[in-house]
Amino acid sequence: MAASPEKVVVIGAGMGGLSAAIRLAHAGLDVRVVDRAPVPGGKMRTMDSTAGPVDAGPTVMTLRPVFEELFDSVGARLGDYVTLHREEVLARHWWPDGSSLDLFADPQASADAVGAFAGPKARKEFEAFRRRAKRLFEAFDAPMMRAVTPSQSALTRHVMTHPWLIFDMAPHRTLAGSLGAQFSDPRLAQLFGRYATYVGGSPFQSPALLGLIWHAEAQGVWRVEGGMHQLARALEKLARDKGVTFSFGTRATRIEIQNGAAAAVHLEDGTRLPADRVVFNGDPAALGAGLMGEALRETLPRDATHPRSISAYVWSFAAQPHGPEMVHHNVFFCADPRKEFDPIAAGHMPEDPTLYICAQDRGAGRTPQGEERFEIIMNGPPVADGAEATDEEKETCRTRTFQTLARFGLTFDPRPGVQWLTTPRHFARLFPASEGSLYGRSPHGLTASLKRPTARLGLPGVYLAGGGAHPGAGIPMATLSGRHAAEAILTDLASTSMSHPTATRGGISTA
């Protein structure tokens, strides 16, 4: 008689949790996902607006092959679950001096645009930067991002056998310092420095290595039909098709440890869910804060979760815009990036912010008439407590956001009220122990990416998945972290199955 399949409880239906759940269910495990939120997606959330649900989390989908691989690995097709459109214009950028620049999916078109924007020298510098970002991305993709447990010694060996990487990495430079040396036009250094915020860093404190993020964007940006949240819904549907069960609106209060290994997950309503394996998809800082029980408090060193990455003030609303012609992704830069990032480093809202706007209903050259949906993001500092933001803080944010945009000639009718704003303090309450930080541990410092916790917590039966774990934040990375957690579980299971055989079907692709 076959033993019953291993029971897995996944705490959190964010991208990392969903990705792990899908792979584990496909491999024949009995998987249950619990989430304190009423819907899947975690940070990939929406708010209601007069024009329908509007995204309030991630908006830029890159690295499509990561999602395709997830679906392929369980015998499904991404295109059967969600409709994606490739954007020709990656983003439109504006500066206070009146200049603007579009970057394109077609690298030649981007190089031409940079040449027209800042001259032939800038075009050459851009081409060199593009090649360097590609080299870095390709050099670190396999040994770092796709490795379940990257090791410093393996990476050092990798760099030693590819010595040109040392020049490309510019290990003693920050991203801003490196870009300042690569671009003679400070606007271009500012533009490419902004990619540090994709993983929650400041370009003035992040390593030059993060220049590789540009290569992820340059490979294509995808618009999700119906809004980004549909991607989470697609993963939820695939998970259900694979037999995963879900409990929403249910907070996990403790991971029970027996004989030094995971035994169950306790829920706030008193339910005890027996579990052979537990995947924790919340912020790993919650473990150190004791939110999953005393037994897990000491499982991670503090520098695995601290210092924290940046947070944001996020507007999600419907209105009619007047002013410059926007595309799907738009960036309105401040004059001096120091004025944005220095206040954030000091724990304050930036006085002169750079503002990113996702015009959710635009894309492929389409400009809607009348009211449309927008998400505006202003970077902000994390906060130590989750107390509600004061009315004054919200009004200050409103003034700074919409006065800044008005200087670019952009206004919204009606001008959104503060009920459409999510503040860092609000994020801190939505994601326990996160301190409002949206990307886990800060990426500042050359070894930051090696300090993040990996899938195996070091306590048998407990695993991590999500943007706070290796390989880091962003929806493709969080999705990869779910793959790492699933692979770690299946490997551990295989190594113990000699003594305790379990019934599993299917398998997991490690392509």
Ligand SMILES: Cc1cc2nc3c(=O)[nH]c(=O)nc-3n(C[C@H](O)[C@H](O)[C@H](O)COP(=O)(O)OP(=O)(O)OC[C@H]3O[C@@H](n4cnc5c(N)ncnc54)[C@H](O)[C@@H]3O)c2cc1C
């Ligand atoms: C405003 C914003 C903009 C962003 N922009 C982009 C972008 O453009 N592109 C990009 O790639 N990334 C972007 N990101 C980052 C990206 O959204 C995240 O890195 C990714 O979604 C994190 O996924 P995750 O797996 O860590 O899960 P999370 O999204 O963090 O979800 C974790 C889930 O766990 C649940 N949970 C936690 N504790 C418990 C508990 N005790 N019991 C039950 N449930 C629990 C939470 O409710 C939550 O649903 C953005 C994020 C934000 C907030």
